[in-house]
Amino acid sequence: xxxxxxxxxxxxxxxxxxxxxxxxxxxxxxxxxxxxxxxxxxxxxxxxxxxxxxxxxxxxxxxxxxxxxxxxxxxxxxxxxxxxxxxxxxxxxxxxxxxxxxxxxxxxxxxxxxxxxxxxxxxxxxxxxxxxxxxxxxxxxxxxxx
Numbered sequence: 001x002x003x004x005x006x007x008x009x010x011x012x013x014x015x016x017x018x019x020x021x022x023x024x025x026x027x028x029x030x031x032x033x034x035x036x037x038x039x040x041x042x043x044x045x046x047x048x049x050x051x052x053x054x055x056x057x058x059x060x061x062x063x064x065x066x067x068x069x070x071x072x073x074x075x076x077x078x079x080x081x082x083x084x085x086x087x088x089x090x091x092x093x094x095x096x097x098x099x100x101x102x103x104x105x106x107x108x109x110x111x112x113x114x115x116x117x118x119x120x121x122x123x124x125x126x127x128x129x130x131x132x133x134x135x136x137x138x139x140x141x142x143x144x145x146x
Contacts, residue, residue: 003030003039010040014070014098021098022047024065024072036068043074045096047128056103056130057081058094072096078105082130086114089124089133101128111135 010029014022027042040063047055061076073095080089080103090112091105104125111119111133121135 004033005031007031012065016098019050020048020052022070026063036066038065038067039063040065045072045074047096049129054083055128056083058096060094070098082133084130087133088112091124096128098128102126103128109135 007029008027010024010026012024013020014024023046024040025044026040028040030039030041032038041061043058043060043063045058045063047057049055058072058074058078058080060074060078063072063074065072073093075093078091078094080091080094081087082089088111089105089109091109092107094103094105096103102125104123106123109121109124111121111124113119119135120139122137122139124133124135126133
């Protein structure tokens with residue numbers, strides 16, 4: 001990969017009007033001068049609520065972060081941990097778009113709640129408050145929709 005800059009142990013923050021809304025960490029980040037997109041390896045993204053408490057954490061093997069829009073995608077055995085209810089959502093690819101306050105996956109998804117109940121579907125979508133988490137095309141696991 002012919003990056004203009006390679007950053008090891010990268011850490012950056014997502015802010016709006018000076019308020020920290022998230023943090024991005026990566027083992028390695030590949031930065032290109034002709035693009036706003038940073039390629040990440042060994043990534044972790046944490047989203048914060050208005051009081052600065054962690055709302056959710058996303059871990060993936062690889063990903064991309066658009067520095068201009070803060071849109072992100074995590075890929076490869078992605079785990080999204082929702083702090084407020086200790087649930088976990090797993091998929092091969094999870095997207096985040098701050099302009100729509102939306103996080104989603106179009107790939108097979110498994111949600112495990114704090115009690116260990118498992119729901120599987122073909123995709124999921126949620127707002128960033130995780131008040132409206134929807135597993136789409138639920139299959140097996142009792143047919144629960146969150």
